[in-house]
Amino acid sequence: MVTAAVAVTLLAGCGAGSAAPETSGSSSAGGASGDTLVVYTNSNGEGRGEWLTKKAAEAGFKIEIVGAGGADATNKLIAEKNNPIADVAFGLNNMYFAQVKAADAIEAYKPAWADEVDASLADSDDEKAYWPLVKQAIMLGYNSDRITSEQAPKDWTDLWSKDEFRTRYERVTGLGTATAQLVFAGILSRYRDDSGDLGISDEGWKQVEQYFQNGSPAVAKTDLFARIASGEVDMGQMPSSIVAEREKSFKVSVETVLPSVGVPLAVEQVALVKGTDKKEQAQKFIDWFGSADVQGEWAQQFNSMPVNKGAAAKAKPEVVEFFDGLKQQDIDWNFVQQNMGAWVEKIELEYMT
Amino acid sequence: MSGTSAKSMLRSPFVIIVGTVLTWFIAAFLVWPNANVLIETFFPGGNFSGRAAEKLFSSQRAMKSLGNSFLLAVALSITVNVVGIFIVLVTHYFRIRGSRILFLGYATTFIYGGIVLAAGYKFIYGEKGIVTAFLLNVFPGMEPGWFSGFFAVLAVMTFATTTNHMLFVANALKGVDYQTIEAARNLGASTWTILRRIVLPMLKPTLFAVTILSFLTGLGALSAPQVLGGRDFQTITPMILTFTNSPTSRDLAALLAVILGVATILMLAVMSRLEKGGTYFSVSKVSSALQKQKIANPAANVAVHAAAYLLFAVYTLPVVLIVLFSFADGAAIQTGHLSLDSLTMDNYVRVLTQPSGLRPFVISVVYSAVAAVIAVGGLLFVARILQKHKNWVTAMFEYLLHIPWILPSALLALGLIISYDHPNPLVGGAVLTGTTVILLIAFVTVKIPFTLRMLKASFASVNSSLEEAAAIMGAKTLYVFRRILLPLVLPAAAAIAALNFNSMLDDYDTAIFLAHPLVQPLGLVIKANTDGAEGVDGVSNTFVYTVLLMVITGLTMYLVYGRSGGRGRSKGRKPLAAPGTVAATVSPSPARTG
Incomplete structure (x- = not known):
């Protein structure tokens, strides 16, 4: 021994x-x-x-x-x-x-x-x-083989307000990643209201609630593009730099949405x-x-x-x-930075299902 | 095994030396860093903040996830025991045809786990899985997404976590005295009665220990619920991890972790109580080694054989698919379409020809080996003292040694950083951050609770009369320890060391905070190559690394445990030897293998 x-x-x-x-x-x-x-x-x-x-x-x-x-x-x-x-x-x-x-x-x-x-x-x-x-631009991308640019959503809020998209977008299951946080920074910034909870109006929080009540939850270790390729979903969040390479790998065509308010950078x-x-x-x-x-x-x-x-x-x-050709969304980063921790916490605790 | 008072215990110099080292270690590396991180979390700026509890208890999702984690923990404690005891009996107790092959199949859980294991099961039972496709042919109306939710998570985790049964319960089974079994049979006891009244009671200390581990595994479940839980069955761990990473929400993470930790400690207390007062070693004067039992009832025999081979298929299919998929491209893995002509060596070439090459593998192997040996070597003494002397002092030490089970490893690592980033008298005025030692300390501490539980259980099944006889003949404490006790617990100790080693090879959570920048272990390299945002290659790299780790861990298990286990299992070589000698002969020193 x-x-x-x-x-x-x-x-x-x-x-x-x-x-x-x-x-x-x-x-x-x-x-x-x-x-x-x-x-x-x-x-x-x-x-x-x-x-x-x-x-x-x-x-x-x-x-x-x-x-x-x-x-x-x-x-x-x-x-x-x-x-x-x-x-x-x-x-x-x-x-x-x-x-x-x-x-x-x-x-x-x-x-x-x-x-x-x-x-x-x-x-x-x-x-x-x-x-x-x-x-890096944070985009909403969709499968252009299935959806024409006329039919495509015009903005993030269309995902849950229009029936045809409600079940067709991938939603996140955690807010740990930078991309997810930036998507929410982009959505919540539009509803800034200093008298609202954490600086956001009730209307803004309703959007978040809707985002999580609809959509198809992301699957661990399965890329959004893989799910688009297999037809499980048609759209979801993506940073601009990955689009070209993943289109090739998964043999899909993806176009990105350019909302009138611009995209978060x-x-x-x-x-x-x-x-x-x-x-x-x-x-x-x-x-x-x-x-x-x-x-x-x-x-x-x-x-x-x-x-x-x-x-x-x-x-x-x-x-x-x-x-x-990209319009940058006007986001008050100081405001976002001060509140992001609390937003993530609130979303994780109250809205995610 | 009777309790000794704290006072009399302190008369032994052996106890005093071990006790002093232990007290320092606990104070420096378990209490101080974790107290620091908890104080910083719950008392930001010196004032207590009760906000965390308020937030958590009013969150429906948090409460539901927490409930799911507890449900899983309780369910898993039962199912893992059922399946685990069954496979141990099939491979070690009953005479079953092809039991060695069965053993190899069941042993696949030794070498892999985590997200890839969950993915492996999904390839088979998921919506596009092989078994699902087959079932859909037979029952066209079936729901293709049948394998999801609580049931799927429980099934996968049950089959994935029988490792401890295969190692420790099987080992304890070898210590059961065959003469008692024969005597019972001569008195007309049935197979079932012998199992229930003689065999299982002898296994109790080990069963209690592995039950706690199953409970803990259920509480900390992460990847199986993420992959298979679906909308309705998500657990609390992902939330803890998200909050740990966010400085403003860290109090929530710590509170959740403490809740899970307290539950684990309660479980521990209940199990310790149940364990108390029993006799778990053979009391016959001349005990003999176990011989495999034939199942007399032909119907039962067929049923057990069928169940054993069905389980074999369940265990081995995911491994086969994971190995196959590791040769496929990332898109194929994620869409689940495997065509044989698309299998290439590309993934392996890409992973193995990185500039960092084999260096991270070497670093991780060295770190894990040293940490595993230190943890097991040191705790052999501690577990012995805790087992022999039962009083309030040892009880307190025992609970303190379980601190690493309470906090997630990221918080343990942060605690070490904030405690040792300046000269600290607890470690002789040294600064530990930025050195290669701090990661080793973290590795050792993280493995303490598991090592202690399993070692204590194996000491509990040692016949104290051997030790008493030696003491009467004048043997010194250390001599008794070295020549009588160690050989008896060595098979278990080697298995524990091997499991510790395997579990640290791909560690990321600790290493990310503590690794020396120039000595980066494998976990960091794996993460860099497999993270979700790293493109399609990331997923195939995950599979390649899993297979490479399977090779390393499989080799470890074979070297440290497999050969001796196999020989000892095939036949009891010395039917009339005392249990001590049997154990000693079936345990070659792990050193020879190095």
């Missing part, structure tokens, strides 16, 4: 030994990560993380990407504020970064490319702590983590990453819509065209 314990420890030791050199090699400079910049992001999937690590190395930055969902990355940044591990964070949208900033976990910094972006998309304070990189941002011991290096990295060249290549590679005006020229023409 003792031999068992010893041998298991040895086995563990061997494993640890084999992993250790790689670790100690990069941490010899001291601190948790030596001269490696630790970058938190929720935008590392589909090869983005690997692509960025490689490009950064070519530009002389040694980075380590730590991927996490938007909410997880936000909570992690806030929890670690007393002894930060990350140096830079990017990819989180303005709602998430507003929370991180309120917890005092990021630091104001003006990147070299600050003049090349629309500052109204950045942190709304004068001392801006986060800066915009990529625009999620803007992915970048920020310097407060208290990093590699501040200068981190700032240089932000200057490099947000530059027109790098954002242009990123847009080319991942079909995104860059905020940097110089980068837009390099983005895919169809993406640029799509955003040119």
